[in-house]
Amino acid sequence: MPSLLRAAPISLLLTLTPVHAFAQACGGDFAPWKDAIRVEASAASVGPAGMAALDAAQIDEKVLKRDRAQGVFTQTFIEFSGRMISDYRLKQGRNVLAKYADVFARADQEFGVQAPVIAAFWALETDFGAVQGDFNTLNALVTLAHDCRRPDLFRPQIVPLLTLIDQGVLPADTKGAWAGEIGQTQILPSDYLARGVDGDGDGKVDLRGTPADVIMTTGKKILSRGWKRDQPWIQEVRVPDEMPWEETGRTNKLPLAQWAAWGVTRPDGSPLVDNGLKAGIVLPMGRRGPAFLTYDNYDVYLEWNQSATYTLTAANLAARFDGAPAFDKRAPESPLSFDEMKLLQQKLQDKGYDVGKVDGILGVNTREAVRSEQKRLGLAIDGWPTQELLAQV
Numbered sequence: 001m002p003s004l005l006r007a008a009p010i011s012l013l014l015t016l017t018p019v020h021a022f023a024q025a026c027g028g029d030f031a032p033w034k035d036a037i038r039v040e041a042s043a044a045s046v047g048p049a050g051m052a053a054l055d056a057a058q059i060d061e062k063v064l065k066r067d068r069a070q071g072v073f074t075q076t077f078i079e080f081s082g083r084m085i086s087d088y089r090l091k092q093g094r095n096v097l098a099k100y101a102d103v104f105a106r107a108d109q110e111f112g113v114q115a116p117v118i119a120a121f122w123a124l125e126t127d128f129g130a131v132q133g134d135f136n137t138l139n140a141l142v143t144l145a146h147d148c149r150r151p152d153l154f155r156p157q158i159v160p161l162l163t164l165i166d167q168g169v170l171p172a173d174t175k176g177a178w179a180g181e182i183g184q185t186q187i188l189p190s191d192y193l194a195r196g197v198d199g200d201g202d203g204k205v206d207l208r209g210t211p212a213d214v215i216m217t218t219g220k221k222i223l224s225r226g227w228k229r230d231q232p233w234i235q236e237v238r239v240p241d242e243m244p245w246e247e248t249g250r251t252n253k254l255p256l257a258q259w260a261a262w263g264v265t266r267p268d269g270s271p272l273v274d275n276g277l278k279a280g281i282v283l284p285m286g287r288r289g290p291a292f293l294t295y296d297n298y299d300v301y302l303e304w305n306q307s308a309t310y311t312l313t314a315a316n317l318a319a320r321f322d323g324a325p326a327f328d329k330r331a332p333e334s335p336l337s338f339d340e341m342k343l344l345q346q347k348l349q350d351k352g353y354d355v356g357k358v359d360g361i362l363g364v365n366t367r368e369a370v371r372s373e374q375k376r377l378g379l380a381i382d383g384w385p386t387q388e389l390l391a392q393v
Contacts, residue, residue, distance in 0.1 A: 026151035030059060033146055037158055044159045050166030053138055054158075063135060063143040066178040074338055074360050077284035078329050081313040085320060089123045093321045096128055103199060103212045107219035112229025116321035118218045120314050121185050121304065129184035132208060133177035137161060137170075141180040141189075154180060161189035169196075169205060183207030184214045187221065195220045225303035226296075231277065233297040234315040236290070236327045238265050245287060246381040249371065250294050253278035259293070267328055284312055286384025289332035292316075308364055333386050341366075344385055347393045348373065 025036065038054060046054075075083075097104060097119055104115035126132050138161055144154040157180055164170045169192075176182040182192060187207055196205035197220055199212030206213050223229075240263035247254065247262075256279060260272045264281070279293040292312070301311035316327060336344060338360040345358040345366055353369035362370075367383040374381045377392050 026146055026148040026155075030146060034142075037142075041159050041162050044163065046159065046162045047166045049168070049172070050162035053165045053172035054162055056172070057138050057142045059146065060136065060139040060143045063140045063178050064147060067144065067147070067149065074341075075309065076335050077290065077309050077312055080309045081316060081327075082329075084124060084313050085317050085326075089127070089317070090320060092128055093119050093123050093317075096122070097321060100211055100215060103215045106199075107215050108230070110216070111219040111223040111227070113219040113222045113227055114230065114318075114322070116318040117222065117233065118185075118215055119321050120318035121218060121222075122214065123317060124310075124314055125181075125186040126184050129209075129211070129214070132175070132184060132186075133181070134175050135178045137174045137176045137180055137182055137189075138165075138172070140176075140178055144180065157189045160193040164189060164193055184211070185218045185221075187217065191221050191224075192217075195224060222300060222304075225300045227300050228297055231297050232275070232295050233301070234295070234312075234319055235279070235293040236267050236319075236324065237272070237281070237293050238267050238269065238328070239281065239283070239287060239291045240264070246371075246375060248281040248283055248287075248382060250280045250282050250298065253280045253296070256293070264291075264293075267325075282308075282312065283382045283384065284308065285332040285335070286386075287332075287380055287382040289330055289384070290327050292327075302364075306364060308362075308367065332384060336385050336387070336390060340387075340390060341385065344370075344390050344393065347390075351393070 025033070027033075034054065034057070038051065041050060041054060097115055101115075104118065107118060108114055122128055138158075141154050141157050141161060145151050145158055161170070161180075165172050165174070170182070174182060177186055181188055184207060192205070192207060195217060196207065197213060197216035198205050199214070199216035200210055202210075204210075204213075205217065207217055237259070243262040243264070256272045256274045256277070259279070259281065260274070264272060266272060277295055279295045282292045282294045284290060284292075294315075298311070298315055301315055304314070305311055320326070341360045341362065342358055345355045345360070348355050348366070348369040349358060351373075353365075353372070355366045355369050356363060362385065366385075370385050370389065371381050371383045373389065373393055374383075377389070379389060
């Protein structure tokens, strides 16, 4: 059984329920901070079992170490996807899709989310339930909410978890990922509480041990993020040597007829088939690397995780489960080293771009800044940082 790569909070959603300003408070003495949580929990009608769990909650230093040690997304898309889309996962995925075909069909009928999409998240998050994490979930959320790095992401999850504990849905010592995610597709407590589905009709929602509940709940969660019923999400293409590169990018969605007019084809060189939808073109490693049409449904992947590398890998794994061949691993220009990427980010930040943290990771903000500088310098606008760009910024 291969070990599961868990270097980032993969299912950490970035569009969480807003909370009152006082609930965003962080740091300081732990006891009065927990008292504020208690007030919030009481207002939400959390009873004795949930309150007792809160009383026992404590800071977990191991969680903070994991939060600050993320480095997996310094890998290129080809490197990361090559590790995550393994022969083992592809085989297991085919087996799971066959074994639970009736449940997947119900999820598709009810939520319009295709079976391969659900299966891909299930595979990447926990290898179909094999590796769900061994961190105390409440301690993890309390730790990350008390910490001042990202309290707004984690504080809104504490009361939902206390509610689940109080209702007897989860035990007080529930374990999961270090970022507070629970179950086989790593659901945060707010989604567990609001969107949990009893898929097998036994009167309980068990996202840790019941595949039917996992499949149905995951489908409902994906739909809630804006999934368009039964529409595609991604499609590999081949791009020509020259085209209006400034028109590429996930957010610039155009009719397939327009991409075809500029010379974009299917991977085997045959013409694109116009399906009446609009799509953007994502070039994860520049114009000389792999290329993908990304439809509106691809944007939902970014609601699951903001890493472009992870989302494209998840979308591509779903395509593989749906019968697509392995994508063309064309070699682009060599990527910048970790230190060179940090230097480029610092240069871009000094020019006024919002690249987020200078962390050596080619994230969404850094890519957009790269595209802007490529345009300013008269370079091909493909979002891929090169030595030439680094030298000119």
